[in-house]
Amino acid sequence: MSERISEAELAVMEVLWEEAPLTATDVAGRVARQRDWSLATVKTLLSRLVAKEAVGHHLDGRRFLYSPLVQREAYVTRESRRLVDRFFGGKLMPLVAHLAEQQSLSDDEIAQIEKLLREMKS
Amino acid sequence: MSERISEAELAVMEVLWEEAPLTATDVAGRVARQRDWSLATVKTLLSRLVAKEAVGHHLDGRRFLYSPLVQREAYVTRESRRLVDRFFGGKLMPLVAHLAEQQSLSDDEIAQIEKLLREMKS
DNA sequence: AGCGGTGGTTTACATCCGTAATCGATATGA
DNA sequence: TCATATCGATTACGGATGTAAACCACCGCT
Numbered sequence: 220m221s222e223r224i225s226e227a228e229l230a231v232m233e234v235l236w237e238e239a240p241l242t243a244t245d246v247a248g249r250v251a252r253q254r255d256w257s258l259a260t261v262k263t264l265l266s267r268l269v270a271k272e273a274v275g276h277h278l279d280g281r282r283f284l285y286s287p288l289v290q291r292e293a294y295v296t297r298e299s300r301r302l303v304d305r306f307f308g309g310k311l312m313p314l315v316a317h318l319a320e321q322q323s324l325s326d327d328e329i330a331q332i333e334k335l336l337r338e339m340k341s
Numbered sequence: 342m343s344e345r346i347s348e349a350e351l352a353v354m355e356v357l358w359e360e361a362p363l364t365a366t367d368v369a370g371r372v373a374r375q376r377d378w379s380l381a382t383v384k385t386l387l388s389r390l391v392a393k394e395a396v397g398h399h400l401d402g403r404r405f406l407y408s409p410l411v412q413r414e415a416y417v418t419r420e421s422r423r424l425v426d427r428f429f430g431g432k433l434m435p436l437v438a439h440l441a442e443q444q445s446l447s448d449d450e451i452a453q454i455e456k457l458l459r460e461m462k463s
Numbered sequence: 464a465g466c467g468g469t470g471g472t473t474t475a476c477a478t479c480c481g482t483a484a485t486c487g488a489t490a491t492g493a
Numbered sequence: 494t495c496a497t498a499t500c501g502a503t504t505a506c507g508g509a510t511g512t513a514a515a516c517c518a519c520c521g522c523t
Contacts, residue, residue: 227511229427243470259513262471267510281519282470295428296443299436302424305351306417311440312450314421316457318433321418328434329458335438336451349481365500381483384501389480403489404500 222271224294230254231264235274236291240284344393346416352376353386357396358413362406 224232234249235241241249247261265285268274276283300309307313324332346354356371357363363371369383387407390396398405422431429435441451 223509225510256511257513258470259515260511263511263513266472295439298424298428299440300443302420303440306420311437311446312453312457314440315433315437315454317417318421318425318436319457319461321422324433324458324461326462328432329462331434332437333455333458335434335441336455339441339446340448340451347480378481379483380500381485382481385481385483388502 222273224268224271224273224289227254228264228268228273231261231268232273232287232289232291232294235285235287239286240277240279241286242279242282242284246285344395346390346393346395346411349376350386350390350393350395353383353390354395354409354411354413354416357407357409361408362399362401363408364401364404364406368407 230250230253231246234246237249243262243265244258246265247256247258250256250261265274265276269276269285273287273289274285275288276285278284303309303311303314307317319329352372352375353368356368359371365384365387366380368387369378369380372378372383387396387398391398391407395409395411396407397410398407400406425431425433425436429439437454446454
């Protein structure tokens, strides 16, 4: 669960986060909308994810049903924190400042964030 | 310039972002405070960074002086956007919401961000 | 009973990454 | 001038990653 999930594996995770449990064939079908992978490739990625314990599987008749073991929420948190730690000394402020500066936020978006922050204070 | 910089290479970049130009030996010296690498390793990383055009070098007598070609600012922007795109649909709001929720922000930090956003509106 | 599909497992293979050791040219000190 | 230290370049090598093909077992159909 603590090993990193690779770029390609992530595409598989996204499918499973969207809907689970799924068979390997189902996963391949859905992932095909994004990437042009053969069924074999998806099967490899699923095995690797199972080995990493990021995905679990249980027998259903003669096929496996795969489900995520790592929650998207948790993974996103890890990756976000990784970025914040690496580049912004672990501080959220500089990240927000940086991104806000880069992608010019609409007044509306700013208002939304302000609202969120206001709610957090209580 | 558009290739990704690996984790190990990043440690070298951080040194060069801090101070440049530097010789390979100098880089190795400073990087040694963080990681326990041999001079050979640092030289390899520098070559790879030069190949990726993330670092430039110019002859100074019989040794090279290395300098970053990619600015930290630009790189951080790219990586941040990558994260935001991959996990938050390219939207800053959800990222902030997510991080704010995770690492409980102090009222003070929230106030700082609010100030920043207020300034942006003008 | 034999065959084709379906599913998981094993093997493959090029590239990248982490981490060096070695090589060849040169500069320097004895 | 000769050995030595230095420096960049070349080569190494195991593990991860992207991308699959091959293999083997089993089920359903003919």
